[in-house]
Amino acid sequence: xxxxxxxxxxxxxxxxxxxxxxxxxxxxxxxxxxxxxxxxxxxxxxxxxxxxxxxxxxxxxxxxxxxxxxxxxxxxxxxxxxxxxxxxxxxxxxxxxxxxxxxxxxxxxxxxxxxxxxxxxxxxxxxxxxxxxxxxxxxxxxxxxxxxxxxxxxxxxxxxxxxxxxxxxxxxxxxxxxxxxxxxxxxxxxxxxxxxxxxxxxxxxxxxxxxxxxxxxxxxxxxxxxxxxxxxxxxxxxxxxxxxxxxxxxxxxxxxxxxxxxxxxxxxxxxxxxxxxxxxxxxxxxxxxxxxxxxxxxxxxxxxxxxxxxxxxxxxxxxxxxxxxxxxxxxxxxxxxxxxxxxxxxxxxxxxxxxxxxxxxxxxxxxxxxxxxxxxxxxxxxxxxxxxxxxxxxxxxxxxxxxxxxxxxxxxxxxxxxxxxxxxxxxxxxxxxxxxxxxxxxxxxxxxxxxxxxxxxxxxxxxxxxxxxxxxxxxxxxxxxxxxxxxxxxxxxxxxxxxxxxxxxxxxxxxxxxxxxxxxxxxxxxxxxxxxxxxxxxxxxxxxxxxxxxxxxxxxxxxxxxxxxxxxxxxxxxxxxxxxxxxxxxxxxxxxxxxxxxxxxxxxxxxxxxxxxxxxxxxxxxxxxxxxxxxxxxxx
RNA sequence: GCCCACAUAGCUCAGUAGGUAGAGUGCCGCCUUGGUAAGGCGGAGGUCACCGGUUCAAUCCCGGUUGUGGGCUCCA
Numbered sequence: 001x002x003x004x005x006x007x008x009x010x011x012x013x014x015x016x017x018x019x020x021x022x023x024x025x026x027x028x029x030x031x032x033x034x035x036x037x038x039x040x041x042x043x044x045x046x047x048x049x050x051x052x053x054x055x056x057x058x059x060x061x062x063x064x065x066x067x068x069x070x071x072x073x074x075x076x077x078x079x080x081x082x083x084x085x086x087x088x089x090x091x092x093x094x095x096x097x098x099x100x101x102x103x104x105x106x107x108x109x110x111x112x113x114x115x116x117x118x119x120x121x122x123x124x125x126x127x128x129x130x131x132x133x134x135x136x137x138x139x140x141x142x143x144x145x146x147x148x149x150x151x152x153x154x155x156x157x158x159x160x161x162x163x164x165x166x167x168x169x170x171x172x173x174x175x176x177x178x179x180x181x182x183x184x185x186x187x188x189x190x191x192x193x194x195x196x197x198x199x200x201x202x203x204x205x206x207x208x209x210x211x212x213x214x215x216x217x218x219x220x221x222x223x224x225x226x227x228x229x230x231x232x233x234x235x236x237x238x239x240x241x242x243x244x245x246x247x248x249x250x251x252x253x254x255x256x257x258x259x260x261x262x263x264x265x266x267x268x269x270x271x272x273x274x275x276x277x278x279x280x281x282x283x284x285x286x287x288x289x290x291x292x293x294x295x296x297x298x299x300x301x302x303x304x305x306x307x308x309x310x311x312x313x314x315x316x317x318x319x320x321x322x323x324x325x326x327x328x329x330x331x332x333x334x335x336x337x338x339x340x341x342x343x344x345x346x347x348x349x350x351x352x353x354x355x356x357x358x359x360x361x362x363x364x365x366x367x368x369x370x371x372x373x374x375x376x377x378x379x380x381x382x383x384x385x386x387x388x389x390x391x392x393x394x395x396x397x398x399x400x401x402x403x404x405x406x407x408x409x410x411x412x413x414x415x416x417x418x419x420x421x422x423x424x425x426x427x428x429x430x431x432x433x434x435x436x437x438x439x440x441x442x443x444x445x446x447x448x449x450x451x452x453x454x455x456x457x458x459x460x461x462x463x464x465x466x467x468x469x470x471x472x473x474x475x476x477x478x479x480x481x482x483x484x485x486x487x488x489x490x491x492x493x494x495x496x497x498x499x500x501x502x503x504x505x506x507x508x509x510x511x512x513x514x515x516x517x518x519x520x521x522x523x524x525x526x527x528x529x530x531x532x533x534x535x536x537x538x539x540x541x542x543x544x545x546x547x548x549x550x551x552x553x554x555x556x557x558x559x560x561x562x563x564x565x566x567x568x569x570x571x572x573x574x575x576x577x578x579x580x581x582x583x584x585x586x587x588x589x590x591x592x593x594x595x596x597x598x599x600x601x602x603x604x605x606x607x608x609x610x611x612x613x614x615x616x617x618x619x620x621x622x623x624x625x626x627x628x629x630x631x632x633x634x635x636x
Numbered sequence: 637g638c639c640c641a642c643a644u645a646g647c648u649c650a651g652u653a654g655g656u657a658g659a660g661u662g663c664c665g666c667c668u669u670g671g672u673a674a675g676g677c678g679g680a681g682g683u684c685a686c687c688g689g690u691u692c693a694a695u696c697c698c699g700g701u702u703g704u705g706g707g708c709u710c711c712a
Contacts, residue, residue: 105707113640203707204639211709215639218707246705250647259685259703317711362712367637368703370710380712458711467712479712516712548669575669583673597671607671615672 006059023049023189026061036225037061038069038193039186046072048138048186064225074099076136076188077197077223078106083179084125085110085219088118094181095157095207095216101475102233103222107205109157114217119199122219126197133192134176138185146171150182157207158182196230197223243473245526246373252531252539252588254522255374263371263378265519270539273568274522277537278515279359281635282383282408285514289404291357291385296337298361302327307492308336309428313461317364334360335486335511338386339493347497349390352507353397357385359518374523375478381518387510388495394508398444398466398483401512405468405481408514411635412525412534417477418450419467421458428462428488437485438464460511462488468516473527480516480524485509532589532611536635541568541628543590544606545581547597549573554601562625567632582609592628 003015006025016025022042026049027034040047041060046068053059062069078097081104086092089110097106108114114122141149143162150158161182162171174183176191188194199221207213224230241247249255254271257264267275283293299321305311310318310332319330331337338356347354363379370376389397409416420441423434441464445452452466459465468481486509489495496504515521525533535541542562544555555571562569572581578595585593594606600618607618619627 116641201706202640205708206638209709211638215708217639220707257704262703364711367710369637369639369708371704376711382712482712513712520712545672547671550669575667577668577670577675578672579670580674581672586673593672595672599671609672 004053005056006053007057009060018054019052021050021052022047022059022061025053025059029061033061033063036063038063038188039072041068046186048136049189050135050137071099072186073188073194073225074104074223076191077194077221078104079136079174079176079179079181079183079187080126080129080191080194080197081122081199081219081221082106082108082181083129083176084122086179088121088125093157094155096161097181103200103220105205105218105220107207107216107218109207109214109216114202114219116202119202119219123197123199126199129177130191130194130197132177133190135190136185136187137175138172138187139175140170140172143171146173146182149173149180153180155182193225194223195225196227197221198230198234237474240473240475243527243530244373245375245472245523248526248531249374254526254539257373262368263366263376265374265377265379271522273539274525274533274537275518278518278521279383281411282359282515285404285408286355286357286385289355289400290353291355293357293359294338294341295358296334296341296360297331298363299323299328299330300337302329304336304340305329308339308489309462309492310336313426313428317366319363319365330363331360332362332364334358334362334382334384335386335489336493338384339489339495342386342388342495343493347388347507349497349499349505351388352497353387353389353393355385355387357383360384374519374526375472377517377519380520382513383515383518384511384513387512388490388497388507389510391508394440394485394510395444395447397510398441398485399448401483401510401514402444402448402450402466405483405514409468409470409481412528414470414524414528416468416470416480418445418452419455419458419469420445420452421455421460421465421467423464424457424459424461426461427459433487434459434464437487440485441466441483460484460486462486463511470524472524473530478516478520478524480521481514482512482516484511486511530589532591534636535591535628536632538589538591539568540570540588540590541632542570542592542594543581543585543588544569544571544594544596545578545585546571546573547578547595549575551596551598551601555596558596558606558621565625565629567625567628585609586611592624594624 002018004018005013005015007013016028022040026037037049039062040049041062042051042053043057064070064073075098082094082097085108089112093109095107095109146162147159150162165171172183172185173180174185174187199219201220203218204215205218206215224233252270253268254274255265255267258266314332318332321328321330338358341356359381361379361381366376366378387397422438463484463486465482465484467479469477470480471477490506490509495507497507499505544558546552546555552573559569559571582593589611591611593609595609596606600606604621605618606621606624608616608624610616
């Protein structure tokens, strides 16, 4: 047999005898590569390592270091888990089992509901299968053969999947041991490649993600090439849980949620400081950006909601009440109220763009299973605004809002990504109008050179939107800011302005929020800073720690003075040692702890201990006050 | 709403093979007045989420309700 020449990732060309598998080539290049390679990219296509190239080509080996390698590794892990489940629970029907970020899952249809003990047994079985080191073997077959095969073994979900594959799709199966699964692949060479596996959790999941379909049992797991990597990952998860805003919210006494009000958070004094500081910052930014502030009622007559379309399109999310035999709704959105404010006066094109902002408290009936601390609640305050403008002002206004959002997120050092959501099934308005609105949003992003993904069919019922997503401590993302273009409300409410020509015209409207909801934003902030808020936000900015009783008086006088100057100060005058007070202050993440003893009283100074740096020495009390005041006002 | 799990002191958690509960921490009091991450002693504090059932007896077993957690669906 003749040789083939392959071009490697680093550009080198090497010749190998034809008939070798990619696995053997990897091993020939370097024994370590032979061990670590999971799959290969042969001429740009992900390929199993037991493939035998017969021509020259480009070759790149993929290891666990590569995102694609992780995906294949976890996907193979999912197959092994499925094999284990079918071994232990014969008759279990398979649905889908993909790799996901940080792991994999597989959905099963099984008479018996799995218990945590079952997970342990499955994990043991997985280990056994790994030890037996079965090769993953690929085979391709025709549509008819595939349908026939999966029908015969009763895998009706697979049959449904095959039926939905495009006409020209290559249909392949993978087999390891006596287990066969419909799968495009590729896979690692054999089950022995998988080293450390852990099944993480059990959950229900609807077939094809549709709640009308049967609920299947989903098992989540993760896997790593080394036990140590698995342990590190689990440790990182534990650490992330310590940042959970629900935990920190309780520890720092920011807020609580009581059984009497599921999804209706109670803000405690310290949480209110966060809210109020955020709102003050928000008002400053919005005043500068040319916004006017309004406040509209929380309860409004049914007729308004019928007119806005909420009665038809949002009914199941709304709360209702009756006043004097008339039906009213508790507002789930602020827009209809803003419409009425707009309509209460005549407008000229000269007023545009007219930017009406509102910190609006809305109530939405969220399903009980979706509530999540402050991130997902049933009552929240949107930092809303409705912008009214001429059609030619649209792009500029959208860009203004994008820049405002960017500025506000940057202040906190947030990473975010943007999604463009398009027309949903349940929508008002024609396709043309939707297309026009969607293009305007895309255009603004393009002009600012910003990246975004498309989220098909996820727009609001009245218009498409740009959503800004932030991450929580576990990497779950939450929509915060959003910009929504709306050609519907102005129509429904017959909004007009007098144009240059003296005639009435229809304005264009944008809904937008920056924080999204104050509640969710505080949740995100808490996890981002792990409770160690920047000084301007910190509920307690300074705590004075007198060493002995005789120093309390001096501390009290500083506290009184500084409070007048707008600093949030406490004195820890408890009968405890200084180390004890410091420990508590540190655990409460107070930015500045000031130790005060005889020296400090005598010199009118304070000994400063900064949250992260620790003891930074003594300074004059007045000098410290000036420094912290400038730190606060600059919001550093 | 659906699936699985969980609910014990303000907080974090033990516990009872069914005989009405315990630690740490926090809180209060006393001693101690101490210089950069936990000083000592004492005390108060719980209808063991709620409602039923089984039982001589239920915090524990069974059923239901509510709430919470992890997912699914849905959403700021």
